[in-house]
Amino acid sequence: MLRIDNLHASVEDKQILKGLSLEVKPGEVHAIMGPNGAGKSTLGNVLSGRDGYEVGEGVVEFNGKNLLELEVEERAREGLFLAFQYPVEIPGVSNMEFLKVSVDAVRKHKGLPELSSVEFMKLARATSQKVKLDQAFLKRGVNEGFSGGEKKRNEILQMMLLEPSLCILDETDSGLDIDALQTVADGVNAMRNEDRSFIVVTHYQRLLDYIVPDYVHVLADGKIVKSGDKSLAKELEAKGYGWLEGGVA
Amino acid sequence: MNDFQQQTLSHAQALLDNGAQAAPVWLSELREQGARRFADTGWPTRRTENWKYTPLGSLGKKSFSVAQPEPALDAPAQLELDAYRIVINNGVLDRAASTQLPPEVTLFGEANAEQTAIIEKHLGRLADSEQHLFAAMSEALLAEGVLLHVPANSVLDKPLYIVNQVSDESDCLANTRLLVVLETGAEAEVIEHYLTASDASAGFVNAQTEVVIGDNARFKHYRLNLEGEAIHHVGGVFAELQRDANFDGFAIAKGAELMRIDYGLLHRGPGAHVELNGVYLPRNKQLVDYHTNVQHCVPHCTTNEVFRGIIGDRAKAVFNGRIHIHKDAQKTLAELSNKNLLTSNKAEVDTKPELEIYADDVRCAHGATVSQINDAALYYLQTRGVSKSQARVMLSFGFVNELIQQVANPAVLDYLMPELAQQFGRDTDLLLLDGDSFE
Numbered sequence: 001m002l003r004i005d006n007l008h009a010s011v012e013d014k015q016i017l018k019g020l021s022l023e024v025k026p027g028e029v030h031a032i033m034g035p036n037g038a039g040k041s042t043l044g045n046v047l048s049g050r051d052g053y054e055v056g057e058g059v060v061e062f063n064g065k066n067l068l069e070l071e072v073e074e075r076a077r078e079g080l081f082l083a084f085q086y087p088v089e090i091p092g093v094s095n096m097e098f099l100k101v102s103v104d105a106v107r108k109h110k111g112l113p114e115l116s117s118v119e120f121m122k123l124a125r126a127t128s129q130k131v132k133l134d135q136a137f138l139k140r141g142v143n144e145g146f147s148g149g150e151k152k153r154n155e156i157l158q159m160m161l162l163e164p165s166l167c168i169l170d171e172t173d174s175g176l177d178i179d180a181l182q183t184v185a186d187g188v189n190a191m192r193n194e195d196r197s198f199i200v201v202t203h204y205q206r207l208l209d210y211i212v213p214d215y216v217h218v219l220a221d222g223k224i225v226k227s228g229d230k231s232l233a234k235e236l237e238a239k240g241y242g243w244l245e246g247g248v249a
Numbered sequence: 250m251n252d253f254q255q256q257t258l259s260h261a262q263a264l265l266d267n268g269a270q271a272a273p274v275w276l277s278e279l280r281e282q283g284a285r286r287f288a289d290t291g292w293p294t295r296r297t298e299n300w301k302y303t304p305l306g307s308l309g310k311k312s313f314s315v316a317q318p319e320p321a322l323d324a325p326a327q328l329e330l331d332a333y334r335i336v337i338n339n340g341v342l343d344r345a346a347s348t349q350l351p352p353e354v355t356l357f358g359e360a361n362a363e364q365t366a367i368i369e370k371h372l373g374r375l376a377d378s379e380q381h382l383f384a385a386m387s388e389a390l391l392a393e394g395v396l397l398h399v400p401a402n403s404v405l406d407k408p409l410y411i412v413n414q415v416s417d418e419s420d421c422l423a424n425t426r427l428l429v430v431l432e433t434g435a436e437a438e439v440i441e442h443y444l445t446a447s448d449a450s451a452g453f454v455n456a457q458t459e460v461v462i463g464d465n466a467r468f469k470h471y472r473l474n475l476e477g478e479a480i481h482h483v484g485g486v487f488a489e490l491q492r493d494a495n496f497d498g499f500a501i502a503k504g505a506e507l508m509r510i511d512y513g514l515l516h517r518g519p520g521a522h523v524e525l526n527g528v529y530l531p532r533n534k535q536l537v538d539y540h541t542n543v544q545h546c547v548p549h550c551t552t553n554e555v556f557r558g559i560i561g562d563r564a565k566a567v568f569n570g571r572i573h574i575h576k577d578a579q580k581t582l583a584e585l586s587n588k589n590l591l592t593s594n595k596a597e598v599d600t601k602p603e604l605e606i607y608a609d610d611v612r613c614a615h616g617a618t619v620s621q622i623n624d625a626a627l628y629y630l631q632t633r634g635v636s637k638s639q640a641r642v643m644l645s646f647g648f649v650n651e652l653i654q655q656v657a658n659p660a661v662l663d664y665l666m667p668e669l670a671q672q673f674g675r676d677t678d679l680l681l682l683d684g685d686s687f688e
Contacts, residue, residue: 048632051624072631081632088629092647092654101643102633109634141647158633 001026001197002067002166007058008222009039009046016042018222019058024166027194031208031233032201034219035241040201041085043219044170048082049075062166076102077109081164083155085171090142095154098142099124103161124161130190131156132183149180156187167191168199173207185210205237218244251292251309258284260315260422261389275369276357276391283388286378290385302567302599303509303538308481313422313453315390325414325444330660332410332440335395339415339452340423342393346412353405353437357394357426367398372428375459375487381511383483387424387457394426399435401463408438408469408658413456415480416446420453427458431466431494438469440661443484448477460488460496464518467495471661474502474510475668478535481507490550492518499656500527500556501665503672504535504564512541516550516578527556528649530672531564538567543585545578548608552583557652559645560589560596571603574611581611589619590648592641646673 002024009017016039024030034040046053047060049072060067067075090098104114115123125135133153143151152172159167169188173181188198188211200211208216208230216232217224218241225244226232250258261284265277272280292309293300327334333354336346342356355364372394378385399405413425431437443454454476462468472486482505488496502508508531514523529537543552558566570585589598600617622644630640646669653669656662 050628071637072628073634073636076632076634084629084632088623088625090626090629090644090647092650093643098630098633098635098643101639102630102635105634105636105639141651162633 001028001063002199003059003061005059007046007060008056009042009058010054010056011042011052015056016222017046020219020223022217022224024197024199026165026197027192028215029192029198029200029211029213031213031216032199032219032224033203033205033216033233033236036203038219039222040203040219041170044082044168044201047075047080047168048072073105076162076164077106079165081159081162081167083152083159083167083169083172085174087143087146087151087155089144089146091144093142094138095140095142096121096124096138099138099158099161102158106162127157127160130160131187133157148175149177152176152180152184156184160187160191165195166197166199168201170201171203172200173202173204181207181210205233208233220244252312253309254287254292256312257386257389258288261287264390264392273365275365279373279388280391282373283378283385283391286385287382287389290382293382299540302565303507303536305507308507311420311453311481313420315422325446326664327412328410328440328442328660328664330408330410330440330658332408334410334412336412337414337423337425339417339421340425340454351405353397353399354409355396357396360396364396364398367430368396368428371430371459371461372426373459375461375489375513375515376457376485377487377513381485383455384457384485387426387455390422390424390455391426392424394428397427397429397437397439399431399437399466401432402434404435405437408440410440411442413441413443413454414445415450415452415454415476417450417452420451423452423454423456425454425456427456429458429460429468431460431462431468433464434466435463436467438658440471440473440658442471442473442475443482444475445477445480449479450477451479452481454480454482454484456482456484458484458486460486462488462490462494462496464492464494466491468497469657470496470498471656471658472498472500472510473661473665474500474508476503476505476508478503478505478533480505483507483509485511485513487511487513489515489517490521490523493520494518495521496523496525497657498523498525499661500525500539502529502537502539504529504531504533504537504566506536508536509538509540512539512543514541514543514552516543516545516547516552519547519549521550523550523552523554525552525554526652526655528652529556529558529566529568530649531558531566532561532672533564534562535564536566537564540567540569540571542571542573543583545572545574545581545583547577548579548581550578550581552581552585554585555652556587557649558587558589558598559592559649560598561592563593563595565597566599568598568600568617569603570601570615570617572605572613572615574606574608574613576607578608579610581608581613583611584614585616586614587617588648589617590645591619591621592645642673
């Protein structure tokens with residue numbers, strides 16, 4: 001599914017990722033934890049292709065393709081999905097329209113026929129119920145005036161509609177109350193299957209009580225310094241990151 | 250004196266000579282006054298503040314023929330609306346295409362004694378021909394006009410829909426005039442719709458509108474300048490608001506060879522409120538110039554004005570938004586916002602906010618911004634599979650759609666959405682996706 005080998009990346013000449021390697025196989029859920037400034041968000045931005053992130057060395061293969069050569073929208077159409085830590089508000093562009101345009105783009109790439117407006121609206125409504133997002137939010141501008149929890153539910157709604165093969169959740173749990181967290185986790189768990197993989201980037205162990213990972217990695221100073229199973233998350237919760245960073249230095 | 254001035258004055262003289270026996274005294278006097286002021290004002294230069302960013306050099310060399318009656322051949326689509334309809338083709342009333350008019354509406358030439366008294370009292374009072382060159386021209390060449398007079402405490406039962414279309418390619422001059430007088434407690438809605446048969450339809454449109462809004466009266470106004478790019482249009486909307494009066498306006502303009510529209514709004518009685526939203530969308534090498542001037546002369550009035558523009562290609566927009574709060578206008582609340590989106594690095598906008606405050610207990614906000622497409626939003630859309638070019642179109646459209654969605658008249662909204670979809674190269678079905686029709 002995804003193979004990252006010795007990835008180096010910088011932002012404005014500041015080196016952030018310093019040789020990160022990670023392999024994700026179909027159906028696996030990987031959690032990436034780490035202290036602030038370790039490069040967690042940079043990883044999501046580099047994988048999705050955001051402007052301003054310079055890749056120095058390294059290889060990223062996604063379903064056999066060189067991911068780094070693809071445009072942002074091509075990566076999305078190939079099945080990569082990034083749930084944003086801070087989803088962007090776009091007043092004036094209706095959420096429903098945005099969702100339809102994006103689902104159409106991905107379906108077209110997959111060689112599937114476009115959904116009619118009626119079909120799509122039924123689907124969007126049913127899916128918004130699953131993430132407990134009131135249908136009124138479909139008519140509003142994209143994320144316009146949404147609360148933090150509503151924005152994250154909207155991210156999960158998009159993920160469910162686009163049916164990606166690799167989902168990267170960038171601190172989706174930050175700032176959420178338990179109810180919203182539960183909803184987000186339910187959405188993710190409902191989508192888990194043997195073909196779909198997840199990279200769950202988080203600062204807090206709490207999320208991993210709801211989305212149980214197959215692997216946990218610690219990202220510190222731009223590379224993965226320790227990997228383990230879900231018990232590693234508990235250990236981190238108890239001991240913090242200090243003991244690991246010390247080990248790295 | 251340039252060709253345009255000479256031509257205007259000779260047309261004006263011809264009207265005075267020919268019409269001497271037919272025209273009523275007030276009309277001859279108004280024409281004379283207009284011609285005199287047009288000659289005295291002189292042609293704007295780069296140093297004329299009011300025209301600084303919209304040079305009129307090329308207009309000065311243009312010649313136009315005085316409008317001749319000629320029915321539109323391929324009439325462009327109009328609003329689907331239950332309204333009193335007046336259709337003006339190439340500056341001349343098309344009776345066949347117009348509907349039966351209610352007693353509140355008359356042509357100047359058919360006005361009864363009472364209506365004539367109203368015209369004499371108000372015409373030219375707000376569109377100040379001393380201040381505005383083309384208001385002077387409008388007076389000098391005045392041949393016909395429309396009066397809407399709504400008596401006290403009554404409501405015009407349907408909107409008045411004025412379609413002003415240019416359909417020929419012979420450079421006609423369309424000099425049109427609208428006077429609205431709402432007595433105390435009266436209400437009316439007027440839609441002025443300017444259009445052309447095609448992008449090649451050329452002509453010079455001078456369309457001046459004056460609105461007197463009496464105590465507690467309410468006026469809803471749309472001015473849709475959706476003409477082709479070969480047109481020259483200068484126009485004005487001048488309104489006076491008495492105590493507790495309400496002016497609710499919406500303006501939209503596509504660009505043209507020349508597209509200049511002045512709004513002059515006067516708060517004359519306490520408690521009056523102005524709401525004015527505007528959108529301009531010049532492309533190619535087109536120009537749009539909105540000058541708005543809101544004056545608060547008395548206390549306790551409010552103004553909320555929002556204009557947004559998207560300027561593409563090598564187009565140019567000018568926005569000059571002035572709010573003048575006079576010495577006695579305490580407790581004024583006035584807000585003006587102008588935001589511009591440049592979608593090309595050759596596009597230009599000159600936005601100039603002007604705030605003059607001579608009262609000390611007022612609240613005013615005044616802001617103008619110029620920006621490019623928001624990179625974060627562009628990236629967000631791309632991460633959802635939307636191509637960069639389509640994302641740019643969606644974001645541009647969203648920028649003005651916020652204002653368009655506030656249009657209260659559904660017929661206007663239904664007309665504008667596909668029109669804009671075409672401008673932005675989008676699928677109309679999607680724009681109208683709000684779900685209600687599928688409940």
